[in-house]
Amino acid sequence: MKVGVDIGGTFTDLVALTEDGEVRLGKAPSTPEDLTAGIREALREAKVELSRVDWLLHGSTIAINTVLERRGARTALLTTEGFRDVYEIGRGNRPEAYQLFFKRPAPLVPREWRLEVPERLNSRGEVLRPLDEPAARAALARLRAGGIESVAVCFLHSYANPIHEQVVGALLAESLPGVYVSLSHAILRECREYERTSTTVLNAYVGPVVECYLQRLQAMLAEEQFQGTFLIMQSNGGAMAPGVARRLPVAMMESGPVAGVIGAAELGRALGCANVIALDMGGTTAKASLIEAGAPRIATGYHIGGYAAGQPMLLPVVDIVEVGAGGGSLAWVDAAGGLKVGPVSAGASPGPACYGRGGSEATITDANLVLGRLHPEAFLGGLMPIDPEAAARAITARVGTRFGMTLPEAALGILRIADNHLALAVRAVSVERGRDPRDFALVAMGGAGPLHALAIARELHIPRVIIPPLPGHFSALGMLLAELRHDYVQTFLAPDLLEADVGALNAIFDRMAAEGRAQLEAEGVRKPEVRLGRWLDLRYRGQEATLPIPLDQEQVTPEGRLALRRRFDERHEQQYGHAAPGEPVEVVGLRLQARGSTGPRTFPETLTMGRRMPSAGARPVWFDAARPIECPVHWREALEPGAEVRGPAIIQEAASTTLLHPGDVAEVAAGGALVIKVGG
Amino acid sequence: MEGAGAVDPVTLEVVRNALVAYADEMAAVLCKTAYNLMIYEVRDYCVGLVDPEGGIIAQNTGGLPIFLADLGVAIQDGVRRHSRDGFRPGDVLIMNYPYVCGQHLNNVVIYTPCFHEGELVAFPAVRAHWLDIGGTRIGFGSNESTEIYQEGLQFRSLKLYREGVVNTDLLQMIRDNIRFPDSSLGDLRAQLAACRLGERRLAELFGRYGRETVRACIRTIWDQSEALARQAMARLPDGVYEAESFMDNDGMDLGRPVRIHVRVEIAGDEMTVDFSGVDGQVRGSINCGESGAVAAARVAFKCVTLPDAPVDEGGFRPLRVVVPRGRFLNALPPAAMGQWSIPLPTVIDTILRALAPAMPDRVPAGHKGDMSGYALYGVEARSGERFVCMNIMGGGWGGRPHEDGESAAVSVCQGDVRNVPVELQEMTYPILVEAHRLRQDSGGPGRFRGGLGVELWVRCLQPMLLNVNVERTRCPPWGLWGGRPGAVNAVLLRESGQPEARPMGKLTRFPLKAGDVIGFLTAGGGGYGPPIERAPEQVRLDAIRGYLSQDCAREEYGVVLAPDTLEIDQEATAALRATRRHPDPA
Structure with a gap:
């Protein structure tokens, strides 16, 4: 049996998949004081015994919450002499350009715990000034006296030569045993001292917290006689062994959200669509990401806590564009009379007006309800009845009266603006990356995704929409499909690709490949099953941004350089609309990705939920403000593979609702996914 | 822009979001494919969608704040010269004429006409700082020019393409008269790609909603921005507020400070910024055109009205700017403008200082007030290739009514502008950085302290030349309400073999030897409230x-x-x- 557990801020979700394709679900409130309690509860609910589980995949918000709530370890930073303030100076930028009271990201290590060590390398990694060991020891003595729990070390140009960081690492192990140590070169070998320092500090800051968490979790697993393989989800969409997570906890920042993207990629592959756009719409936001040729698009880092005032983190992460449009997003009118939807959200409490918890604001959920798109008694599987009257009052008061609109007009207007925000997020990951959405299928998940997917697809002329099985639990399900995966990056500058030293390039690839292989073998992957991908980061000489261009063989050869260059020109043209085939192309860095299997990970042929629902009749649904259309309602669980549903129609399930517009045709695929042909 | 009838609020919101998204998408294409660091790191660019009358429909978020709604004048001038019927699909115009654009010649605007059903509806426009534009001095950091003719090529809305066909003669003339043609023509390609993208997006928008609806939306967006700005202005007490500051000098007459006097009048829901009291145009190159003065006033206005809203023409309707011709903020030909932007952070800060009594809880003490950049350049000994190493540094911002000022942040004219990582500088140029640190004691004392400036010490590994524009060394970032001023900017030189560093002034083409160490020290912010x-x-x-x-x-x-x-x-x-x-x- 394979089990995925996703600990989110509110709920711990669990999906178990048995050998014969049966799916079991568990959901329990997250328990921040001891997260294992929530996991135990979810296991109990799903009737899963850990002793019978072969694979356990786990995503958790522990790392990112430790940063956002600033409750990490007492951390110190060691830097090259003269550079302890690099971490506080940052890049000096003010993204909120007209805001006189802008705030810079507050350092996680205060200045008194940023100590300097005499040493210096140049950009080629040559030692200009040897490490002053007595001075380093004196600094360590200060850290010991100060009760420091975790130490980050980031020296200038250590990406080119890690020798001084390694020496200090050895000194730390010797004189501060038990203190958590993060050396920048062991996390990423990329130039840009501020971003590398920030990534290293983040790792050090969350390290002891994550270590403690994993110890607790593993103790629980041992207690429950778990004998299988335990893996942690990473921001890059892959999984890693707990030993790696302890050393590299910064890699699990986006542990939860990426699993849905991986699930979408695998589902697409199973259905013969290698190009899909994943859209995950929840209560407060929606997240879009692009999957091309079966692989999610990866970004080289992001800012934790937002670009304007967040902490940069340079490790590869699944490229996600987030917009403030979820079920709870508010419709409101600004001081000049403009109608807005989001990014402000009613949250869980009081929540949308229809929750009847005292909220009087109109939300997207309220609009869906008054238009008949949501069923008042079937919301969240009937666990939470919602009140259409309250929704109608809120929409009329907040929007209808203000603009002289009828109730359906106002509700449809709110949804049109919301769908437009969602479409802009989908555009951002496709059109704005040089991709035509018409070549993609849209995989919609999250509680609210299936309700809006067909409108968004129409807006962007996306021909096909896929609603996965269990769209409300798809993150946990996606984890079951993740592979083991490790990324390696090395900065290496060669001013002309066509004359680049292939020996030097191959030597770096070989070193990274050896590291990746050793890592995967330690995680139990057999040698022949290790798969490696290699990329060169290229740009026209003089540019700043690079594009990663894949190698189609294991080595760079003198002849292969020209092919890479041509591929770069093509990608540049595709991405940005122009290319310069006459200009020299520069090598900036090398990337290697090592992947290995986590057991069976094809999408299940059949998913049986063991429940049968009767046909649910019909109800009126508004598609335009003139009059409602009577729509048949189908229970998702009752639809057999091969069944066809023609829009307009509603397909209802426990944690979600799919809305088919007139002209849409849904077919139930093997495995239970709805594959919908978008009507005109 | 002529309007149609009222527009429904839903379509309005959809069109509003789309327009900003288009400008941002154009900016992303420019930034990712530009060839010079002034664009991709310093973000010395702006992208706009402009109507044929010169009104800003939408501008990208995240470019240089000083490029605030100031593309319109370039378009107006082009429409006047070519006439409204003088544009065809496929045309590409190039524009940097300084007495219209108000800025130095390096800031080149590329714009293209966009048509819907045969009618000219808008111009996507992209301004970007080219690394070099010809003239007697490399780059733009020269204090030595006294006439525009020394500063490079002038293009006044010239057609670089006619109906899709490039003017190869003009292109060749540009290529042969600038120092880094590959870089600048690479940037030109990026600018053009961004404009073409803007044309496509606008055509889709007009095609989908129709000309009248889109126009009605734009008009309503402007009206709504105007209403919001007026509401913010109306909350301030009426009155006349004045403040004064000065620049060290114009770069030529080193003993003579340049006076900046502003008179701000708030009357009802309108504001007038009057620059009549600033000095006359100067011999050196810190002059700007009227458009520069208007942009500076707009930045201050936006900071105190709608700092977080998207930029469009309507938000500035309640602002009037008075700047008589012949002042250094409205200079006449052939005034030099190479350093046009240097006084502008101080100009903006002086407007804010004037407003402090009207809004004591919203205006911080004075900030570092200059652009803090340097350029080290020469011919690399090993490769024989020319190099220019440029960087922008942050400094201290003033203490605030409720907290300390931020340290090490770029000026009010620079928004999402980033310094260049030391590792990148050392990888690319023959220098070694000895230290990059916060500057102790530079923050102006106060109940809420000014932020700290930065120190960067650079060792030259071979002979090279230096341009640096240290300014505001005599008029420090001011304190407010009993707070004390911050430390002033400084440039120090420690010559090879010498133990002591000595202070330097503004330097153009200053020769440095291998082993010389140059220190760039940026100002701290002023303090807010009495330090005790x-x-x-x-x-x-x-x-x-x-x-x-x-x-x-x-x-x-x-x-x-x-x-x-x-x-x-x-x-x-x-x-x-x-x-x-x-x-x-x-």
Whole structure:
């Protein structure tokens, strides 16, 4: 049996998949004081015994919450002499350009715990000034006296030569045993001292917290006689062994959200669509990401806590564009009379007006309800009845009266603006990356995704929409499909690709490949099953941004350089609309990705939920403000593979609702996914 | 723009979001494919969608703040010269004429006409800073020019393409007269790609909603922005507010400061910024055109009205700017403008200072007030190739009504502008950075301290030349309400073999030898409120962190700390503070 557990801020979700394709679900409130309690509860609910589980995949918000709530370890930073303030100076930028009271990201290590060590390398990694060991020891003595729990070390140009960081690492192990140590070169070998320092500090800051968490979790697993393989989800969409997570906890920042993207990629592959756009719409936001040729698009880092005032983190992460449009997003009118939807959200409490918890604001959920798109008694599987009257009052008061609109007009207007925000997020990951959405299928998940997917697809002329099985639990399900995966990056500058030293390039690839292989073998992957991908980061000489261009063989050869260059020109043209085939192309860095299997990970042929629902009749649904259309309602669980549903129609399930517009045709695929042909 | 009837609020919101998204998408294409760091790191660009009358429909978020709604004048001039019927699909125009654009020649605007059903509806326009534009001096950091003709090529809305066909003669003329043609023509390609993208997006939008609806949306967006700005203005007390500051000099007449006097009048829901009191145009190159003065006033206006809203023409309707011709903020031909932007952070800060009594809880003390950049350049000894190493540094911002000012942040004219990582500089240029650190004691003392400036010490590994524009060394970032000024900008040179560093002024083409070390020290922000009102524990924490010295704690804050433990000597502190009278408010 394979089990995925996703600990989110509110709920711990669990999906178990048995050998014969049966799916079991568990959901329990997250328990921040001891997260294992929530996991135990979810296991109990799903009737899963850990002793019978072969694979356990786990995503958790522990790392990112430790940063956002600033409750990490007492951390110190060691830097090259003269550079302890690099971490506080940052890049000096003010993204909120007209805001006189802008705030810079507050350092996680205060200045008194940023100590300097005499040493210096140049950009080629040559030692200009040897490490002053007595001075380093004196600094360590200060850290010991100060009760420091975790130490980050980031020296200038250590990406080119890690020798001084390694020496200090050895000194730390010797004189501060038990203190958590993060050396920048062991996390990423990329130039840009501020971003590398920030990534290293983040790792050090969350390290002891994550270590403690994993110890607790593993103790629980041992207690429950778990004998299988335990893996942690990473921001890059892959999984890693707990030993790696302890050393590299910064890699699990986006542990939860990426699993849905991986699930979408695998589902697409199973259905013969290698190009899909994943859209995950929840209560407060929606997240879009692009999957091309079966692989999610990866970004080289992001800012934790937002670009304007967040902490940069340079490790590869699944490229996600987030917009403030979820079920709870508010419709409101600004001081000049403009109608807005989001990014402000009613949250869980009081929540949308229809929750009847005292909220009087109109939300997207309220609009869906008054238009008949949501069923008042079937919301969240009937666990939470919602009140259409309250929704109608809120929409009329907040929007209808203000603009002289009828109730359906106002509700449809709110949804049109919301769908437009969602479409802009989908555009951002496709059109704005040089991709035509018409070549993609849209995989919609999250509680609210299936309700809006067909409108968004129409807006962007996306021909096909896929609603996965269990769209409300798809993150946990996606984890079951993740592979083991490790990324390696090395900065290496060669001013002309066509004359680049292939020996030097191959030597770096070989070193990274050896590291990746050793890592995967330690995680139990057999040698022949290790798969490696290699990329060169290229740009026209003089540019700043690079594009990663894949190698189609294991080595760079003198002849292969020209092919890479041509591929770069093509990608540049595709991405940005122009290319310069006459200009020299520069090598900036090398990337290697090592992947290995986590057991069976094809999408299940059949998913049986063991429940049968009767046909649910019909109800009126508004598609335009003139009059409602009577729509048949189908229970998702009752639809057999091969069944066809023609829009307009509603397909209802426990944690979600799919809305088919007139002209849409849904077919139930093997495995239970709805594959919908978008009507005109 | 002519309008149609009222527009429904839903379509309006959809069109509004789309327009900003288009401008941002164009900016992303420019930034990712540009060839010079002034664009991709310094973000010295702006992208706009402009109507044929010159009104800004939408501008990208995140470019240089000083490029605020100032593309319109370039379009207006082009429409006047070519006439409204003088554009065809596929045309591409190039524009940097300084007495219209108001800026130095390096800032080149590329714009293209966009048609819907045969009618001219808008121009996507992209301004970007080219690395070099010809002229007597490399790049743009020269203090030596006194006439525009020394500063490079001027293009006044020339057609680089006619109906899709490039003018190869013009292109060749540009290529042969600038120093880094590959870089600048690469940037031109990026600008053009961004404009073409804008044309496609606008055509889709007009095609989908129709000309009348889109126009009605734009008109309503402007009206709504105007209403919001007026509401913000109406909350301020009516009155006339004045402030003054000065620049060290114009770069030529080193002994003569350049006066900046602003008179701001708030009447009802409108504001007038009057620059009649600034000095006349100067011999050096810190002049700008009227458009520069208007942009500076707009930045201050936006900061105090709608700092977080998207930029469009309507938001500035309640603002009037008066700047007589022949002042250095509205210079006439052939005034030099190479350093046009240098005084503008101070101009904006002076407007804010004038407004401080009208809005004491919204205006911080003075910030570093200059652009803090340097350019090291020459011919690389090993490869024989030319190089230019440019960088922008942050400095201190003023203390605020409720908290300390931020340290090490770029000026009010620079928004999402980033310094260049030391590792990148050393990888690319023959220099070695000795230290990059916060500058102790540079933050102006106050109840809420000014932020700290930055120190960057650079060792030259071979002979090279230096341009640097150290400014505001005599008019420090001011304190407010009893706060003290921040430390001023400085440039120090420690020559090879010498133990001491000596202070330098503005330098153009200054020769440095291998082994020379040059230090760039940026200003700290001014303090807000009397320093002796700062809690002693806060002063102690600053001392522990090394943000200030023990001397400063004692002299400026009246806090006596034990030399070894930095414990507060309560008695000595109380005694010392008792001798200090509250200074008069600003």
